[in-house]
Amino acid sequence: MLARNSIRELRHRPLRTLLTVAGVAVSTAMLADMLMLGGGIQQSFGDLLESRGYELRVSPSGTIPFDTEATIPGFARLRDSIAGVAGVERVAPVLAMSVSVEVEDGGGDGSRDSRRTLALGLDPGNRSLYGLVDGDAPGMGEAVPDSRLAGELGVRLGGRLRLATASGFGTWGRTASVRVAGTGDFVFATARDMPVAVPLGDLQALSELEDQVSFAMIRVRAGYDPEVVRDAIAVLASRVEVVTLAGISEKLDERLSYFRQLAVILGSVSLFVAALLIGTITAVSVSERLGVIAAVRAIGVARRRIVGDLTAESVVLCVVGGGIGIGLAVVVAGYLESILADFPGLPVAVRFFVLRPESLATAYGLVIASGAVAGLVPALRATGLEVTTLLHREEP
């Protein structure tokens, strides 16, 4: 009955209710977004890494893939050793080099732009770093440029590209002519980088880095613990680092710790603001009804029932406001993501705000719980007063 009265009170004061719901909605949206931001990038990057199906990375000590141009020399021997480790299913080496690329024959529209990009030397058939948009994987003397790069250069399937190492002034460095076998979608490419995939041997020859790779990806057989396999590989070479996908994610997370810290601070502030708003509204609402509360207690209605019904009012505000806030959070996350999409050095596929049901549920639950607590405090205070004192105050 009291709860029914409370709900009707909310409808009776539409402006107050509307503003409170709006306040809770904005706070919930902010909290949910901060929860999405807090663990989003780590999960997004982790998902991206896992989607390629290789559980370990072997890279020169102190680096992470694509971090520097450091290489692992004498890789053929190391590769044989790694392949011999129990639990290793496949070793996929990658050589990443900065190159200049231009259309050799002027391209389809006669353009002759050159640009610096990243060349990825991969084993034939290794498509772990890109998906084919068009054509086939590159064979010897062939390349698969990023589809955006192909578009920018105006090159078509079967066209020819000239790749050049970045060193040497006045003339090209070492150059190679390659046929465009296909175009690809490079999962680790940043908005600015538009890589080109070539056979590993071709890139090693071009860059004079025979038997060297930037890193290698290791696929672990089902049933083997990646961490155990990692430890077994780590002892094979002293100057390489073997990291699990979680380890790489953690390193990235360390670099972007600012966003996590911001998420914690803003999330906490949002929750506090929501609780403060609900607490204020409930406190005012309760003080307006002290007479009724006193009378109902005098009649003999149990205190816990009155407290429960008064708290229900704040919970209803949070349930409604929080629900709207969750929808708002999705919209705001999209907007904030569009701003952070320009963040340099991150793969396009990595997202700062990952729409996770648990983030939304946590935000919703936290707002409702904080609203319940914020409502509970004034309700307990009001019903904890002496009934006779209240009646003396309310009756003339």
Place this chain on the structure above:
Amino acid sequence: MSGEAGGRGDDGIIVVARDVTRDYRQGRTVVRALRGADVTVAKGDFLAVTGPSGSGKSTLLHLLGGVDLPTSGSVHFLGRNLAAMSVEARAALRLRQVGLVFQRFHLLPMLTAIENVELPLAAMRVSRRERRERAAAVLERVGLADRLRHRPGELSGGQCQRVAIARALANDPAVVLADEPTGELDRTTSRRVLALFQELNTAGTALVVATHDLELAAGARRRIEVVDGRTRP
């Protein structure tokens, strides 16, 4: 005082207050609202408690209903010493055995008349259907059968007080305690309330009414006066 001294209720005694005092602390000073009051209310009683403002009428009513406890002395309700009961046990006793009527009605503004009357029944976990029937019946008894769906804001003062009286009667209490029930009403409406009280009393409801209203007091079967915290027959 023993349970026997206060009666068990089977002797027709509902509530007995013996030599009760009640002190209130206001800042550093202690105000003595009651100084040794004695009251007995039996079945079928209609007792008017009169006295000037601040004499302790409301305090006495609160003590009789177990809303408050005396500083000294004892109050026995249906043979039970109220001082020995917990706050929640006294609340449960009031819910079932006491009907309270206030000067300012204290109806829940967003509930209809029938919903307000249902309130104590809902707290007693009476089924929805039964409480609706009982509330409708008691509202009919106070002459508001045609105002069941009206909210307090849509009713006159007299009608609101009749809803409050219906709420007090809904749980079929042993006694109705009314504190200045006509304090906010005009003369004509006050007379209607008195008539209603007399009708209820004739039907067997025990009533204790604290009032300034001499006409209302004169309509009661019995009258005691509270002066300076002491009761006088």
Place this chain on the structure above:
Amino acid sequence: MRLAAALLAGLTQFAVPVVAAPSAPCPDDLQVLIERPYAVQAGIQAGSMVRLRSAPDAEPCPALVAGLFEPRADPSELMTTRPRVLFHLPHLQALAGREGEVDYFTVQLRPDIDADLAARDLELLLAGTRVHSAAEVADRASTTFRVVSRFHAAIAGITLVAGGVFLACIMVLKVQERSTAVAAARLAGIPRRILMGWTVAEAALLSALGGVAGLGVGFAASAIVNAYYQRVYETTLEFSVVTGEMVVQGLVLAVVLGMGAGLVATVRLFAADPLEL
């Protein structure tokens, strides 16, 4: 102590992350500068000997730490690989087996030369290279900060909405609380305009006071942010600055928001018949 530090320094090893040339011989008289925060942490000091290698499996080369250098307070260098070691160019070229090569070089132009035009001409001349003007480099280096600034601006916008709603809510409560007094004043003949003006002025004052308190929190938070990140990144960079312009903007926004909230709260109240209040 000195001996312990020297031993520790002797055990410290660096892998220079450049394209490896394992067969490159060690340059003679190899000397380096190491950035101070790392050196202090690792117990390295001027005069210490360290071992450097150009690739994970390359032979280490002994090097004398000629001195320590203070890292520049440059935002674009915050996230770069740490610690940083400075070499004489020929030493690093020799260590990496890249004699005669550089990754980039800078060109100082005469004052009357347009940098963008010069960059275009140089690029044509030096085929296979990219030439960027200093402005373009600075622009690229500050991309992160521009993005983060836009992100902050968006967050500030959302916070402003939340603050506005909160304020409007409080004003509605205050106005409703005194609806009877307002009704009495209107019945007494005080013009609606004056009563509304009082309420709006009160809301503006309230939000201005809140704004001042918020600025206090802002200054304190800024000091904490700076202290924290300066320690994390071992830099003297200022990460958070509350400028005079921000103070003015914040206060103006607070007052405008307060007045808006006051208007929202009063419009309904003053539209109603005073007898109904």
